[in-house]
Structure formats: structure tokens, C-alpha cells
Amino acid sequence: MTYFNQVFAIAGKDLRSELRTKEALNASLSFAVVILLLFSFVVDPDSEMLEQMSGGLLWMVFAFSGVLILNRGFARELPNDCLDALIASPIPGSALFFGKAIANFALIAIIEAICFPVFGILYNLTWTAQLPVLVAVSALATWAMATLGTMFGALTVNMQLRELMLPMLIYPMLIPALMSAMQLTTLLVAGQAIDSEHIVWLRVLIAFDIIFTSLAAVLVETVLVG
Amino acid sequence: MRDKLIYGAGIFAALYFVRNLYVILLQLPDEAMQGAVYRIFFFHLPPYFTAVACFLGAAIASGLYLKTKNWKYDVFAVSATEVGLALAAINLVTGMIWGRQQWGIWWTWDARLTSALITWLIYLGYLMLREGIKDPSERAKNSAVLSIFAFFAVYFTYKANEWYRTQHPGPVLTIRTGKNTIDPAMQAMLFHNLGAFLLLAVVLVAVRMNLENSQRAVESLRRRAHAIA
Amino acid sequence: MTALQAHDLWKYYGDFAALQKVGFEFAAGSCVALLGRNGAGKTTLLRILAGLSQASEGEVRILDGNPRQASVRSRIGIIGHGIGIYDDLSAEENLLTFARLYAVPNPAKAVDHWLERTDLARVRRGKAREFSRGMRQRLAIARAFIHSPNFLILDEPFTSLDDRAIALLQGLLKDALHQGATVVLSTHQLKEALELATHVLLLNRGKLAFSGVRTAEMLANPGWVYQHYGEAA
Amino acid sequence: MDQRNFEYMFYGLAAAWTILCLYALLLTSRGRKIQSEIDHLKRMLDSSPKK
Numbered sequence: 040m041t042y043f044n045q046v047f048a049i050a051g052k053d054l055r056s057e058l059r060t061k062e063a064l065n066a067s068l069s070f071a072v073v074i075l076l077l078f079s080f081v082v083d084p085d086s087e088m089l090e091q092m093s094g095g096l097l098w099m100v101f102a103f104s105g106v107l108i109l110n111r112g113f114a115r116e117l118p119n120d121c122l123d124a125l126i127a128s129p130i131p132g133s134a135l136f137f138g139k140a141i142a143n144f145a146l147i148a149i150i151e152a153i154c155f156p157v158f159g160i161l162y163n164l165t166w167t168a169q170l171p172v173l174v175a176v177s178a179l180a181t182w183a184m185a186t187l188g189t190m191f192g193a194l195t196v197n198m199q200l201r202e203l204m205l206p207m208l209i210y211p212m213l214i215p216a217l218m219s220a221m222q223l224t225t226l227l228v229a230g231q232a233i234d235s236e237h238i239v240w241l242r243v244l245i246a247f248d249i250i251f252t253s254l255a256a257v258l259v260e261t262v263l264v265g
Numbered sequence: 266m267r268d269k270l271i272y273g274a275g276i277f278a279a280l281y282f283v284r285n286l287y288v289i290l291l292q293l294p295d296e297a298m299q300g301a302v303y304r305i306f307f308f309h310l311p312p313y314f315t316a317v318a319c320f321l322g323a324a325i326a327s328g329l330y331l332k333t334k335n336w337k338y339d340v341f342a343v344s345a346t347e348v349g350l351a352l353a354a355i356n357l358v359t360g361m362i363w364g365r366q367q368w369g370i371w372w373t374w375d376a377r378l379t380s381a382l383i384t385w386l387i388y389l390g391y392l393m394l395r396e397g398i399k400d401p402s403e404r405a406k407n408s409a410v411l412s413i414f415a416f417f418a419v420y421f422t423y424k425a426n427e428w429y430r431t432q433h434p435g436p437v438l439t440i441r442t443g444k445n446t447i448d449p450a451m452q453a454m455l456f457h458n459l460g461a462f463l464l465l466a467v468v469l470v471a472v473r474m475n476l477e478n479s480q481r482a483v484e485s486l487r488r489r490a491h492a493i494a
Numbered sequence: 495m496t497a498l499q500a501h502d503l504w505k506y507y508g509d510f511a512a513l514q515k516v517g518f519e520f521a522a523g524s525c526v527a528l529l530g531r532n533g534a535g536k537t538t539l540l541r542i543l544a545g546l547s548q549a550s551e552g553e554v555r556i557l558d559g560n561p562r563q564a565s566v567r568s569r570i571g572i573i574g575h576g577i578g579i580y581d582d583l584s585a586e587e588n589l590l591t592f593a594r595l596y597a598v599p600n601p602a603k604a605v606d607h608w609l610e611r612t613d614l615a616r617v618r619r620g621k622a623r624e625f626s627r628g629m630r631q632r633l634a635i636a637r638a639f640i641h642s643p644n645f646l647i648l649d650e651p652f653t654s655l656d657d658r659a660i661a662l663l664q665g666l667l668k669d670a671l672h673q674g675a676t677v678v679l680s681t682h683q684l685k686e687a688l689e690l691a692t693h694v695l696l697l698n699r700g701k702l703a704f705s706g707v708r709t710a711e712m713l714a715n716p717g718w719v720y721q722h723y724g725e726a727a
Numbered sequence: 728m729d730q731r732n733f734e735y736m737f738y739g740l741a742a743a744w745t746i747l748c749l750y751a752l753l754l755t756s757r758g759r760k761i762q763s764e765i766d767h768l769k770r771m772l773d774s775s776p777k778k
Contacts, residue, residue: 041597048594056582120576124637127544128595129568190414194407198397207393208411211386212418215425222429239428243421250417258410261331264562265403265547286740305739312743334550351750358742366735401508402550465747472754479761485509486768 045130049138054145056115063111064146067104071154074100075161084162093164094225098217100154102184105147106206109188112143113196122196122263132260136189140255144185151177168230176227179244180220183251187213190255193262219243271471278464285458293450302366309359311459312352313381315466317419319349320388324416327409339405340481342412343395344473346388348466353385376430380423387415387422401481496555497522497645497676498543503552505538505700512538514700516552520693522644525671527691527708528680529719534697536680537575537649543678544572544647557645568596571643573651577634581623585614585633588622589640596641608636612662628656635663639670646670648679652686660686688713696723 078096082089116122159166187209195204219240289304323345330338364373391411398404498520505513513535520526530536541547545561559566579588593601609615612632652660667690681687696704696719704723712718
């Protein structure tokens with residue numbers, strides 16, 4: 040029981056200090072909305088072609104604005120050597136990892152919760168036909184981003200080029216998850232259910248989450264302890 | 266003694282390549298549809314398999330380093346990854362040239378070609394990470410973890426891209442998938458060239474390991490020199 | 495009961511040996527002052543004891559366990575160079591977070607107790623960012639003692655404290671030692687540290703130069719150990 | 728030998744060969760750089776006063 044208590048102690052701490060300062064949240068939120076706006080110059084907003092691109096556009100927005108939050112993940116621990124205080128506390132490395140991943144997940148979810156309606160309004164798409172499935176798929180993809188973001192945040196925490204290294208490492212590896220999310224979101228935003236042809240992408244997402252979450256939970260301890 | 270072995274193997278690999286080239290250029294018949302250009306294939310597929318072998322070796326060595334903290338695994342991991350990157354570059358470039366000839370476009374969004382490029386970027390990130398961390402123990406530990414992650418990511422990349430391509434069939438370099446029955450002589454040459462590339466990879470990895478060891482020696486010498494001077 | 499024991503301890507950064515063949519043993523209730531110049535390996539040793547990094551070779555046992563064991567870490571209190579406090583959170587939130595991390599049975603009560611004890615009760619809602627230097631140090635002390643540890647690791651604790659914080663820390667350390675806790679603190683021959691110390695360890699370029707009981711003349715002349723066992727010897 | 732797309736085959740093989748050579752050159756140049764550093768360090772160590 041104490042494990043969950045410790046995980047949510049860390050997630051709560053991260054969320055509280057992020058929601059209090061909102062520095063990363065505001066930056067990535069405005070970044071996301073700006074890209075959504077810019078996109079209307081790329082494709083003529085009420086064309087049928089936009090329907091094809093909705094998933095791709097949305098997940099590109101989430102991926103790029105999400106990294107601004109992921110960068111803050113471990114940067115928050117650097118002043119006053121708080122990371123040492125956390126590693127020295129009796130919590131297992133995986134608890135620290137899950138705590139931070141959940142905090143990142145929640146923050147990126149906030150961005151998504153705002154971007155989907157904005158997207159719907161700007162491009163007058165009724166995207167809520169398959170809402171429950173859409174939320175599930177977004178959650179899976181966001182968790183993939185949070186897992187890799189937190190893990191590589193831990194890998195690069197002591198580096199000077201941290202802000203540059205994290206995107207460099209995370210994007211190539213995230214492509215399979217992003218591809219799946221894009222395929223499924225395009226389908227769901229258009230209101231169609233996930234048919235037999237696209238079910239494979241759900242499996243890719245689920246397998247991606249399971250494998251990388253377990254890998255990260257096992258290896259994060261070796262990364263954090265010097 | 267080790268260096269002599271490396272030179273010997275290097276010369277043998279070179280001779281093996283010359284012999285293969287001779288057979289490819291002069292003895293093998295033309296492929297019905299593509300004419301002469303299919304011969305690139307012998308320098309496109311073998312380096313791909315060798316690169317994957319290098320990356321797998323690097324991932325295994327990284328796992329062993331994490332368990333035993335023995336330096337030679339870290340040295341092997343970085344050498345294998347670097348050689349793998351070089352071979353993957355060959356695979357990429359020859360694939361592009363072949364695609365250019367087949368369909369007149371430089372970048373055919375073929376599933377394998379795209380996955381090869383993503384794989385290349387992933388392992389480029391590995392080398393960047395190593396450059397960014399100064400303390401040798403920290404560098405070895407973190408890059409070992411990244412190498413294991415990278416190998417799983419590459420597996421996912423190839424799987425996802427294949428499915429993506431089956432739904433949006435772009436130009437597929439048919440001979441590469443070997444669907445049609447391949448001429449036995451070509452088949453044999455494929456394995457010969459694979460053998461040559463594997464031998465070359467071993468030689469390059471060995472050379473790169475010597476380099477890494479002497480780099481490490483220089484760093485410690487420099488530290489001691491500063492301490493004294 | 496030996497609270498702290500190290501045997502043939504080595505620590506490499508690459509091939510630079512930060513710690514070479516360090517060994518010692520101290521019973522519970524002893525207060526060890528760790529002396530040595532900058533770069534002698536004090537912080538490296540303390541980080542290994544605190545479970546922040548692993549020894550390359552050799553073995554360390556704290557409270558009959560490995561420093562990386564959760565059961566051992568839950569009984570260790572640490573004050574490092576950085577104070578380990580989140581500037582965005584309030585004093586109360588900081589202590590509550592660490593109380594939950596250390597699975598303290600009744601977090602709220604422990605937090606109130608230690609805010610009282612470090613005279614921060616008035617500013618419990620204030621953000622750590624707005625605190626003065628002295629208040630931040632007292633909050634760090636409260637964090638280190640929140641789970642009433644019986645092993646304390648302090649990295650040069652007295653150097654940047656104001657007089658009030660020094661008095662507070664000395665009082666707390668005395669009480670802990672009375673209750674049989676063990677303290678390891680690294681210091682630069684400060685009188686306040688040497689007064690408390692029952693034993694002294696001197697590190698010189700990663701090697702153990704002296705390990706023994708703290709004698710009266712060491713207290714009288716803090717540089718005594720260096721002259722007899724340090725670089726000059 | 729079919730003359731149809733001979734030049735592309737040549738480009739392909741040439742590309743493969745050049746990449747290999749570039750990498751080999753990279754290795755030897757790094758080898759030489761390290762060798763010069765070793766010599767520099769030796770000079771530094773020999774000339775410095777013996778402690």
C-alpha cells in the first residue's frame with residue numbers, strides 16, 4: 040500500500056508545483072494552439088482532405104508541445120539537489136519513475152483536453168462520436184509519451200544539453216506509438232469505429248506501452264543511482 | 266599478436282570482397298526485369314543484416330555491462346553500434362539509389378527504407394548521448410540502458426512500418442522481399458557477400474575497440490599528467 | 495552492535511580512483527567526523543553511505559544492511575550540499591511529501607512536531623522560495639529528521655548555517671546520539687563538529703590517512719590531525 | 728552485361744565503397760589524433776619535474 044502512497048506523493052508534488060507556477064503548461068498550451076491555427080493555412084479548413092489529416096495534425100501538436108512538459112520533468116529536481124533527496128529516500132526507483140510519469144501524463148492530458156475542443160471548433164468537426172474509444176486511445180498514446188519522456192528525462196538529467204538531447208532521443212523511438220495514435224485518431228475523429236483493419240494499431244499501442252513501461256520500471260534504478 | 270590477427274582478417278575480407286565483386290559483375294546473369302542495376306542488391310541487403318547483428322550485439326553487451334560492470338562490454342557496445350551505423354548508412358544509400366532507378370524518385374517511402382532511416386536516427390541519438398556525458402562510468406551505464414531501449418524501439422519500428430505499408434501500399438522494392446523465386450547463383454552470392462560483410466564488421470569493430478581503449482588510456486594519462494605537472 | 499562498517503572500499507570514476515581501499519567500523523551511538531581536503535573523497539564516501547551511488551569494489555554495511563536497501567534508507571537522515579527542498583512548495587507541503595515518502599506513520603503530526611521544533615510553525619504556509627537562508631536551512635534540518643532516523647549523514651552541515659541553525663542542529667544531534675543514533679558528518683575542522691565527534695576519519699587523496707578516537711588535543715587544535723597524518727606527514 | 732541501367736549500378740556500388748572508405752578514414756584519423764595526444768602527454772610527463 041505504501042508503494043502507491045509513495046507514487047502519488049511524488050505525482051502530487053510534481054503536479055502541485057507545476058500547476059502553481061504553470062510555466063511549462065502555459066508554454067506548451069500556447070504552442071499547441073498556435074500550431075492548430077497555423078494549420079488552417081496549410082489545408083483549406085472545410086475540405087474533405089482535412090478529415091484525413093486530423094489525427095496526424097493533432098498528434099504532431101501533442102508530441103511537440105508535450106516535450107516542453109517532459110523537459111521540465113526532471114529539471115524541476117535540480118535546484119537544491121532535490122533529486123538526491125528523492126533517490127536517498129526509501130522509495131524504489133520504479134516508484135519515482137511512475138510518480139513522475141503519472142505527473143507528466145496528467146499535464147499532457149490537460150493539453151489534449153483543451154486542444155480537442157479547440158480543434159473541433161476551429162475546423163467545425165464533430166469529434167465526439169466515438170468519445171470513449173478516442174479517450175482510451177489518447178490515454179495509451181499519452182502514456183507512451185510520458186513513459187519514454189520520463190525515462191529519457193532521467194537519462195539526460197545531468198547533461199548540459201538536456202533540452203536538446205531529450206527530443207533527439209524520444210522522437211525516433213516514439214514513432215511507432217505516434218503512427219498508431221494518428222491512424223486511430225483520424226478514424227475516431229471521423230466518427231468511425233475501429234474496424235478489423237485498424238485493430239492492429241491498437242495492439243501496437245498496447246504492446247508499446249507494456250514493453251517500454253516494464254523496461255523503464257526495471258532500468259530506471261540503474262540510471263538514477265550513480 | 267591481436268593486431269596481426271586484425272590485419273590478416275582485414276586483408277582476407279578485402280580479398281573476399283574482390284572475389285565476390287568479380288563473380289557479381291562478370292559471372293552472374295542479368296536479372297530479367299531490372300538489367301544490371303539489381304547487383305546493388307548484394308551491397309544493400311547484406312549490410313542491413315550485418316548492421317542488425319551489430320546492434321543486437323551492442324544490446325547484449327550493454328545488458329552484460331549492466332550486470333557485470335566490466336569495461337570491455339561497454340567498449341564493445343560503442344564499437345558495434347558505430348560500425349552498425351556505418352553499415353546501416355550503406356544500406357540506406359544503396360536503397361535510395363536503387364529506388365531512384367526503379368521509380369525515378371529519391372525517397373521511396375518503402376517500409377524497410379523508412380524503418381532503416383528511423384533506426385539510423387535512434388542509434389545516432391545513442392552516440393550523441395555518449396558525447397554528452399563526461400564521467401566514463403556514468404556514460405557507460407546510461408548508454409547501456411539506452412542501447413537496450415533502442416533495440417526494442419527498432420523492433421517496434423519495423424513492425425509498425427510493415428503494417429503501415431500493407432495498408433498504404435507505396436512502391437515496394439520487390440526483389441528485396443524475395444517473393445519471386447530467386448536464382449540459386451544469386452542466392453549463393455547473397456550469402457557470400459553477407460559473409461564478407463560480417464568479416465568486415467568484425468575487423469572494423471576490433472579496430473574501433475582498440476581506438477576506444479587507447480582513447481580511455483589517453484584520458485587517464487592526461488588526468489595523471491595534469492595532476493603531476 | 496556495529497552501526498557502520500566498510501571493508502576494502504573502492505570507487506572509480508572511469509579509471510580515476512576516488513576512494514582507495516577504505517575500511518572502518520563504528521559502533522552505534524558514535525559520531526564520526528570525516529576530515530579531508532577538497533577532492534579527498536569525502537563527498538564520494540558520504541554519497542555511497544547515503545545510497546546515492548554504489549561502491550565500485552568492497553562492501554559497506556549500515557545498520558546491518560546494504561545502503562541501497564529500502565529498509566536501511568528509511569532509517570537514514572541526510573543533509574547534503576543542496577538542501578533538498580522544493581522552492582515552489584510551502585514548508586508544510588515539503589515536509590508532508592517527504593513524510594509520505596518515508597512512510598512516517600502519522601505524517602501530519604510529525605510535520606507539526608518538526609515545524610514547531612525548527613521554529614517554522616508561523617511560516618508553514620509560506621513558499622520555500624520566499625524563505626531566508628536560515629529558514630531554508632532549518633527546513634532542510636526538519637526534512638532530515640522528519641522520519642526520526644537513527645543514522646544521520648551530514649555533508650559539511652555547519653559551514654553555511656547561521657548561529658541559530660548551528661545551535662539547533664547541535665542540540666538535535668546531541669539528542670539523537672543520546673538515543674543511540676549514529677552520525678557521520680564531513681567537516682573542515684570546525685569546532686562545532688569536533689565537539690560532537692567521538693571518532694575522526696581523515697581522507698587523503700582517496701586513501702584513509704587516520705581513523706580513531708577524537709582526542710582532547712584534536713579539539714584544542716583542529717589542525718592537529720592534518721599535521722600528524724595529513725599531507726605534510 | 729546489360730547496358731540498360733549500368734550507370735545506376737555503378738553509382739550504387741561507388742556509394743557503398745565511399746561510405747566504407749569514409750568510415751575507415753574516420754577511424755584512422757581518430758587513431759592518429761590519439762597518437763599525437765599520447766606523444767604530447769609523454770613530452771609533458773618527461774619535461775615536468777619529477778615529484
